[in-house]
Amino acid sequence: MPSLKIVHYPEPVLLTVGKPIGDEEFGPELEALVGNMFETMYQAGGVGLAAPQVAVSKRLFVMDVPHEDGARNKLVFVNPEIVSVEGEQIGDEGCLSFPGLYQVVKRDMRVIVKAQDIKGNLIEHDLTDLSARCVLHEADHCDGIVFLDRMTKLKREMAKRKIKRLQNTGKWE
Ligand SMILES: [Zn+2]
Numbered sequence: 001m002p003s004l005k006i007v008h009y010p011e012p013v014l015l016t017v018g019k020p021i022g023d024e025e026f027g028p029e030l031e032a033l034v035g036n037m038f039e040t041m042y043q044a045g046g047v048g049l050a051a052p053q054v055a056v057s058k059r060l061f062v063m064d065v066p067h068e069d070g071a072r073n074k075l076v077f078v079n080p081e082i083v084s085v086e087g088e089q090i091g092d093e094g095c096l097s098f099p100g101l102y103q104v105v106k107r108d109m110r111v112i113v114k115a116q117d118i119k120g121n122l123i124e125h126d127l128t129d130l131s132a133r134c135v136l137h138e139a140d141h142c143d144g145i146v147f148l149d150r151m152t153k154l155k156r157e158m159a160k161r162k163i164k165r166l167q168n169t170g171k172w173e
Contacts, residue, residue: 003040004054006096008172009146009163013052014097017144018059021078026120030060034076034118037062046096048134050141053097061138065131075125077115080139083124084112089133095147100166103159105150107133 007013021030033056041049041062050061059079067073087109094102111132117123127135137147148156166172 003043004036006040006044006049006053007055008097008099009095009148011055011097013055013057014141014146015144016052016057018050018052018057018142020059021116023120026078026116026118030078031118034060034062038064038074041096044096047130048138049096050138052141052144059142061141063131063134063138065134076118077113077123077135077138078117078120080113080115080135080142082111082136082139083114085132085136086110089129091133093133093137093147095137097146098148098159098163099172101159101162103147103151103155105133105147105155107136107150111135113139 037049037051037054040054041064047065048061048063051058061077061080062075064072064074085108088106089109090104090106092102093105109132110128112124112126113135114122114124140146140150148159151159163172
C-alpha cells in the first residue's frame with residue numbers, strides 16, 4: 001500500500017475541526033485509508049496518527065502503543081469522544097506533524113474514550129499512561145488542536161523558536 005504524505009504545522013488542515021464520519025462512509029475506501037494510515041505511521045516511527053495529519057479533515061485516528069512484550073496493539077478510533085478523564089501525567093511529547101520537536105506537555109493520566117471501530121461498531125476503551133496521552137493527543141487533532149496549544153506559554157514560545165530554526169535550516173517544510 002502506498003504511504004501517505006504527513007503534513008507539517010502550520011498546514012491549515014491541522015488547525016481545522018475534522019468532519020464526523022457518516023455511517024455511509026464505512027466500507028472498503030475507509031478501510032484502505034486506515035491501512036495506509038497505519039503503514040504511514042509505522043514508516044514514520046510514530047505511535048499515533050490522525051486523519052488531519054494526512055490532509056484528510058475527518059474525525060479518525062489510528063494508534064499502536066505496543067504492549068510491554070513489544071506485541072502490536074493496533075487500534076482505530078472513528079468519531080472519538082472523550083467520556084471522562086482523571087489524574088495527571090507530565091512528560092515529553094512529540095508529533096509527526098512537528099518533526100524533531102519534543103516538549104513537555106501535561107495530560108490526564110487516565111481516559112475513557114468512546115468511538116466506532118473500522119466496521120462502525122461502538123467501542124469503548126479505558127486507557128492510562130502513554131496510551132491515554134496518545135488518545136488525548138490524537139483526539140485533539142480531530143478538533144484542530146495541536147500539542148503546541150497544550151503547552152505552557154513559556155514552552156510554547158520555546159517550541160515556536162525551535163520550529164523557526166528548523167524551518168530556516170530546511171528540516172521542516
Ligand atoms: Zn500529533
